[in-house]
Amino acid sequence: MTIVATIPLESINRADVSPLPPRGSSLGRLNAICPYYTMFPLDFPGRILADAHDNDWVLDPFCGRGTTLFAARLRGLGSVGIDINPVAAALASAKLASATADDVTSLCEQILGSGPEAEQPQGDFWELAYHPNTLADLAKLRRALMRMADDSTTVLLRAIVLGILHGPLRKGAPTYLSNQMPRTYASKPDSAVRFWHSRGMKPPEVDTLDAVRRRARFTLAEIPTQAPGCVRAADAAAEIPSLDRRFQWIITSPPYYGMRTYSPDQWLRSWFLGSDPLATYRVPGHLQHRGLERFAEGLADVWRAAAARCVEGARLVVRFGALPSVGNDPMKLLMRSLELANAGWTVYSIVTAGEPSEWSRQATQFSTPGGYVEEIDCYARLDA
Ligand SMILES: C[S@@+](CC[C@H](N)C(=O)[O-])C[C@H]1O[C@@H](n2cnc3c(N)ncnc32)[C@H](O)[C@@H]1O
Numbered sequence: 295m296t297i298v299a300t301i302p303l304e305s306i307n308r309a310d311v312s313p314l315p316p317r318g319s320s321l322g323r324l325n326a327i328c329p330y331y332t333m334f335p336l337d338f339p340g341r342i343l344a345d346a347h348d349n350d351w352v353l354d355p356f357c358g359r360g361t362t363l364f365a366a367r368l369r370g371l372g373s374v375g376i377d378i379n380p381v382a383a384a385l386a387s388a389k390l391a392s393a394t395a396d397d398v399t400s401l402c403e404q405i406l407g408s409g410p411e412a413e414q415p416q417g418d419f420w421e422l423a424y425h426p427n428t429l430a431d432l433a434k435l436r437r438a439l440m441r442m443a444d445d446s447t448t449v450l451l452r453a454i455v456l457g458i459l460h461g462p463l464r465k466g467a468p469t470y471l472s473n474q475m476p477r478t479y480a481s482k483p484d485s486a487v488r489f490w491h492s493r494g495m496k497p498p499e500v501d502t503l504d505a506v507r508r509r510a511r512f513t514l515a516e517i518p519t520q521a522p523g524c525v526r527a528a529d530a531a532a533e534i535p536s537l538d539r540r541f542q543w544i545i546t547s548p549p550y551y552g553m554r555t556y557s558p559d560q561w562l563r564s565w566f567l568g569s570d571p572l573a574t575y576r577v578p579g580h581l582q583h584r585g586l587e588r589f590a591e592g593l594a595d596v597w598r599a600a601a602a603r604c605v606e607g608a609r610l611v612v613r614f615g616a617l618p619s620v621g622n623d624p625m626k627l628l629m630r631s632l633e634l635a636n637a638g639w640t641v642y643s644i645v646t647a648g649e650p651s652e653w654s655r656q657a658t659q660f661s662t663p664g665g666y667v668e669e670i671d672c673y674a675r676l677d678a
Pocket residue numbers: 330332333334335355356357358359360361362376377378379382528529530531546547548549550556579580581
């Protein structure tokens with residue numbers, strides 16, 4: 295494995311060629327439909343795709359909430375996303391969907407107004423997390439959305455509810471359906487109950503339909519022109535061989551070494567999608583963190599499968615990092631994975647993502663007293 299050249303970050307990520315809407319523009323709101331713990335900033339894939347040609351296709355094999363797919367859509371390009379976590383896949387699917395706020399609200403109204411009550415989860419957590427009326431609405435929406443075919447309106451209603459399922463209490467009309475909670479990840483049930491008890495916090499009474507309507511109007515005020523694509527909830531290495539097209543771009547960010555909580559942190563959103571109302575602390579197929587070599591081999595399988603679906607000259611761009619607590623070098627680990635893949639990827643640049651000065655950097659989400667995770671951006675090309 296050779297690094298052909300190392301060039302500074304500024305010469306690759308040029309803001310002046312980004313096809314992205316200006317920050318704050320309503321066109322970018324769909325991308326923020328729901329947070330996801332380790333999303334990367336839209337500018338990252340956006341600036342890279344400024345160099346794409348009109349009929350190029352983009353693959354993100356670890357797509358998370360679908361930031362790469364949204365950047366591809368803004369650029370008018372087709373894209374495919376894969377993620378093992380159903381929450382990520384549900385959010386990423388919304389990045390490719392198109393429906394009006396009225397369509398989404400009507401669907402919500404129709405579901406809430408029809409059929410018998412749905413079975414609700416029981417226990418302290420649920421009693422303190424949601425007002426009884428809100429929990430009844432959520433259970434109904436959950437049951438209906440689990441049974442419905444995935445058209446654009448359904449996909450967007452599902453993602454909107456995931457986005458307002460939990461978050462901080464606000465003054466005025468509530469944005470979120472839950473008692474006080476972070477919006478990025480769901481608290482563990484026992485610690486959430488202790489927190490609410492100790493502060494005497496009661497769940498707010500929220501008009502679910504009104505909360506969905508307000509959120510849909512905001513998020514879908516302006517959406518980008520539709521672009522082709524799909525999302526699969528699957529293991530990337532196993533799924534890529536079944537894709538029936540060739541790609542010019544792979545832009546992705548695999549799980550950071552040492553980061554194991556993508557699924558447990560999303561346990562409440564997983565429940566809404568149909569899983570048991572319990573925190574899931576191990577997702578079968580999630581890239582394992584049982585030693586560096588095993589991890590590198592898992593990544594190598596993805597790079598090899600992806601190379602077989604790419605055209606010659608395709609670009610692979612990887613943002614990768616490691617938590618400070620595991621103390622390893624993300625560059626060495628990524629290079630090892632490309633070496634093990636032995637699939638024709640030639641690295642032409644590796645740059646550090648620098649100091650965590652920008653609010654939007656993924657690393658800032660791992661902030662610990664021990665410092666920030668180290669992140670690198672690796673650029674490679676597929677040679678014959
Ligand atoms: C760093 S996050 C990607 C975040 C994404 N760039 C975004 O902006 O939202 C890594 C993702 O890899 C997914 N993942 C882990 N193991 C996987 C596997 N074997 N196949 C596909 N996805 C996997 C995790 O569920 C997680 O969503």
